[in-house]
Amino acid sequence: MLDLGLDVLLKGTNMVRLLQGLWVAMQISLVSIAISMPLGILAGGLMTMKNRLVRFIFRIYLEFIRIMPQLVLLFIVYFGSTRVFGWNLSGESASVIVFVLWGTAEMGDLVRGALISIPKHQYESSEALGLSKLQTYRYVIIPQTVRRLIPLAINLITRMIKTTSLVLMIGVVEMLKVAQQIIEANRMTSPNAAFGVFLIVFILYFLACWPISMLARYLEKRWR
């Protein structure tokens, strides 16, 4: 029979270690999401403000964060902070910082997009009905914004989870790193482990992201 190297995963605690590696990645993305959501909503609100300077500053921030590959941002924070500030950031902390910076920018843009996508008529007709500014937001604008926003925000979570695979490159021991270690340790006994182990890593990433993507798509359809 063709040796796919899947047996390695049944040895000792290998499978558990892989899952722990995935959990590290999940933790980084969940913590980052939790912090960047409120910050992103704040940023989005600020970006729709009339103040040109505020808008300009956020625009520059947003464009820089979005145009740079996330790996470059990780390098800047991880290597740069040591050099410039003398900090000795752990890979995990550097990852959370980058993911929060990135998440805030993306979330801010989504909030801005959702806010400006509400047609002006909605404000006008609320006003015509005699609703106060606060009531207009409370009952008309925010419910519509939230419905547009939630599926996109959920999608951002899957993007973060996928991007956590990069933290391997700044020395964080997550699933891919564990996978490499397992393959290395079993090089003699199981030469084909690279196939089986990376296949499982592929599947595990898929299982982590797919349900979330499906949820986002379901909500998007339901609330359209």
Place this chain on the structure above:
Amino acid sequence: MAETLLSVQNLTKKFEDHTILDGLNLEIKKGEVIVIVGPSGCGKSTLLRCINALEPIQGGTVTLSGKPIEYGSRNLAAVRQKIGMVFQSYELFPHLTVLDNIMLAPLKVQKRAKDEVKQETLQLLERVGLKEKADSYPRQLSGGQKQRVAIVRALCMHPEILLFDEVTAALDPEMVREVLDVMLDLAKQGRTMIIVTHEMQFAKAVADRVIFLDQGHIVEEDAPEVFFEHPKTERAKQFLNVFTFDKVEHK
């Protein structure tokens, strides 16, 4: 007696459990102008779509000069060239200029010479008063202008019969007339046409025969004078009453 051009036999169209057209029979002679009227949802538009095989049918046949028009059949494209269709929503191709919209099918489908097609197109555009719009894009035209272009686009294929599906329903009132005038002109030229419309005055003027469709059946079929002045059935009377108003009595 002119020859029969289009023949609809026992046409049945169902959508799931709902019967939209129920064993319909219709014969149209060459040069005849038929107006189909009826309440919304009576199947008027569906009938036109079935004649052009844009929808699968569940029974019956449609033939043009004896040749069958069948949904999904191989020679459908060839038969459809002989049937011009104009839609309520114009359906010009937004990425092409007026000229290219009209010339696309004659050039690509009928492989006619470009000079000849262009000359004809410009003549027809002039006739509907739109020659200066030849290089405009559809979005630069008003609804009435778009619809006149759509009619020219159908004409340029030299169809044997023209189908008009509520072509003025989406237009502002002041643009309705310019489109109807073009259609009246076509009727005078002796074109064979099937027109679905809500414009009753126009129907009276243009039709050789009015067909009143209700719930998938032909309820009445008459000369326009007869249908509009002395409808035979209760349903037709009710339908025509929708278009008249009683004066509000002052208190």
Place this chain on the structure above:
Amino acid sequence: MNWDFIMEYLPMYERAAILTVKLGLIGIAFAVLVGLICAMIQYHKIPVARQIVAVYIELSRNTPLLVQLFFIYYGLPKLGLQFGPELCGIIGLAFLGGSYMAESFRSGLETIEPIQRESALSLGMTNRQTMQYVILPQAVSISVPAFVANVIFLLKETSVFSAISLMDLMFTAKDLIGLYYKTIESLFLLVVFYLIILLPVSILGSLLERRLRHAGFGA
């Protein structure tokens, strides 16, 4: 900032940037091809192929490129499928990008109302002519903003190529940081080169998007 160091290693970055752009563009070209094929299969609802495409799109969109690359570069050779690192990078980018391109083409196709197709058919056009002259030209121009966004996304994604030992910009930066501790200079060059690659595409994208959104055809 040590400018002498920067000048000295500029050519190294240049070579790396050329590799990044070269592999990126070839990968994107294949991604467009894969995406078009997938979008056509889905649009025409071809049985079986359609299900395969759906599975592929889900797999490709819900896994990271780095994991896809590791599987292709380290995993597949165990089955006797061995590719060099450059080819691996291209295959990975095409595998990832194909699904993103397919989605943008599909949504472009979906925005064309079915009655446009019927109007072309009623002029006697065949299905192929309808697609070629009426549907595709409209769908493609509607997909332009999403297409440009995908191009930027995929060019950014090439930054993981260093993990399969391709000497791209990331590889070069990491190498220089490790060798000479010239962290600031190396990171500066890294950022500058990515900006040189990505900024023009981004600006072009927003110009095109503005044009399409505010004008459409015939402005």
